[in-house]
Amino acid sequence: MKNKKSQIKMFETIAVLIIFFVLIGFGLVFYSRIQGPQFQEKQEENFELKAIQTAQIVSFLPEIQCSSDGIITNDCFDILKIDALNYVNTGEIRDEYYFDTFGYSNISINQIYPPGVNWEIYKRPLTNSKSKSSIQVPISLYNASSREYNFGVLNVDVYR
Amino acid sequence: MLMFTDKMKKNKKSQAEIVGLVIIVLLITIGFLFVVKFVIMKEEPDTKKSFVYSELASNTLNVLLKTTTDCEGSDVTELFQDCAALHPRIFCGGVNSCDKVNEVVEYILNKSLKKWNKQYEFNAYIPGSDEPISYYNNNCDENLDKESSTYYILIFEGRTLHVTLDICG
Numbered sequence: 122m123k124n125k126k127s128q129i130k131m132f133e134t135i136a137v138l139i140i141f142f143v144l145i146g147f148g149l150v151f152y153s154r155i156q157g158p159q160f161q162e163k164q165e166e167n168f169e170l171k172a173i174q175t176a177q178i179v180s181f182l183p184e185i186q187c188s189s190d191g192i193i194t195n196d197c198f199d200i201l202k203i204d205a206l207n208y209v210n211t212g213e214i215r216d217e218y219y220f221d222t223f224g225y226s227n228i229s230i231n232q233i234y235p236p237g238v239n240w241e242i243y244k245r246p247l248t249n250s251k252s253k254s255s256i257q258v259p260i261s262l263y264n265a266s267s268r269e270y271n272f273g274v275l276n277v278d279v280y281r
Numbered sequence: 282m283l284m285f286t287d288k289m290k291k292n293k294k295s296q297a298e299i300v301g302l303v304i305i306v307l308l309i310t311i312g313f314l315f316v317v318k319f320v321i322m323k324e325e326p327d328t329k330k331s332f333v334y335s336e337l338a339s340n341t342l343n344v345l346l347k348t349t350t351d352c353e354g355s356d357v358t359e360l361f362q363d364c365a366a367l368h369p370r371i372f373c374g375g376v377n378s379c380d381k382v383n384e385v386v387e388y389i390l391n392k393s394l395k396k397w398n399k400q401y402e403f404n405a406y407i408p409g410s411d412e413p414i415s416y417y418n419n420n421c422d423e424n425l426d427k428e429s430s431t432y433y434i435l436i437f438e439g440r441t442l443h444v445t446l447d448i449c450g
Contacts, residue, residue, distance in 0.1 A: 155317070169329035196340050233392045234348060234385065256333060257397055259340045261347050269349035270356065272389050 171224075172254035172279040179228055179242065179277060180258060187263045197261040198230065198273070203240050216245045225250070225280040232262055234272040247280035254279045334428035334448045337399070342430045342446045345389055352381045358434055360385070361444065364414055365407055365436045383415050395419055400449040402427075407442055414442070421449040 180196065184206050187197035206215075225247035230240045255278045262273040346358045352373035355363070360382035363371040371378040386403065394401045402421040406413035421427070427447040434442040 166329075173329060173332055196344055234389050235351065236392075254329070256329075257393075258336065259344045259393060261344045269354070270344075270347045272344055272348045272393075274393060 168252070168279070168281055169254055171281075172256055172277065175223055175226055175228075175279050176256045176258055176275070176277040178222060179275060180260070185242070187261070194261075194263070196259070197263055197270070198275075200262050200264045200271075201266070203230065203242070203262075206242070207240060216243060219243050220245060227276070227278040227280075229276045230260070230262070230273055231276065232271050232273045246278075250280040252281060254281075330450075331428070334450070335430075337394075338428045338430035338446050338448045341394065342432055342444065345386065346432060346434075346444065348385070348389070350381065350385050352376070352378070357382060357385060361405060361414065361434055361442055362436055365434075365440070365442045367438055379414065386415055387417060390417055390419075394448070400425065402447040402449065403445070405442060405444045407436070407440055421447060425449040 185198045185202045187194040187199045223243050223245070225245055227244050227246055228242040229244075230242060232238050255276070258275040258277070260273050260275050262271040263269075264271065346361075347356060349356050350360060352360065353371055355371055355378075360371065360378045363369050363378040364382055369378050371381075373381060376384075386405075390401070390403060399419070400421045401417075401419050403415065403417040404413055405415040427449050429445060429447045431443060431445045434444060436442055
């Protein structure tokens with residue numbers, strides 16, 4: 122009789138333990154469900170920040186930025202400097218040189234007004250990329266020969 | 282009989298206690314769900330959107346006003362100044378500065394912001410005057426969030442022209 126009572130008590134303890142672990146399991150599943158999307162969101166945000174960072178780096182690239190007597194003009198690229206950059210560094214050599222700075226991305230400039238020339242600053246897309254973040258930044262394109270400012274757009278596509 | 286009534290009373294009391302306990306558990310659960318909804322799952326601010334929109338508004342306006350046009354080598358700011366003046370002097374190919382500046386601004390906005398499907402409102406006006414010098418609205422409602430940029434251009438007669446660009450969304 123005593124044996125049966127202690128057996129029942131043991132079953133009771135086991136049942137309590139099972140319920141306890143099931144509850145912990147539920148808790149873990151619930152926590153991971155909440156944390157999963159948050160982690161993904163954080164990753165997404167970091168990727169967006171990387172795209173913004175790349176756009177900022179290009180905007181202040183001394184190789185092509187407008188300057189007069191050492192004074193830099195913001196949001197302005199010198200057309201002659203862009204041409205020179207494309208002439209000196211072409212294709213793979215250029216893309217290899219800037220890889221540490223820009224990573225897997227495409228950077229180009231389109232002249233909108235007056236309509237005309239497009240320049241490719243850097244091209245290194247990631248094959249089989251999961252996603253792409255694009256940013257367009259309006260910029261002035263300064264022609265030092267005619268002393269005219271044209272309306273252009275800096276296109277930055279960052280891959281991951 | 283007395284014992285039976287006593288047992289019944291005790292049973293009812295414990296039932297009421299259980300109901301109270303259930304209500305407390307329900308209240309705690311609802312509270313926890315509220316915490317999950319409003320604290321843990323709250324929407325993060327969209328970093329890219331806020332940065333891009335504020336940069337876009339100021340950059341577009343800054344670059345636009347500096348752009349040189351094919352009208353006597355004047356830039357957009359000079360055309361706005363001339364258009365807002367009491368006696369406009371700039372004419373190019375039979376077109377006055379007001380028509381020219383509107384043509385250039387419309388072209389640039391269409392080829393940039395409109396092409397990228399951005400909602401915007403561009404307004405160039407002299408405070409107190411009835412009609413704006415230049416006004417373009419691409420689905421920018423009053424209710425939408427806006428990132429704004431404003432430039433003030435001094436006109437020859439001592440008045441000020443306000444040029445505003447709002448990026449909405």
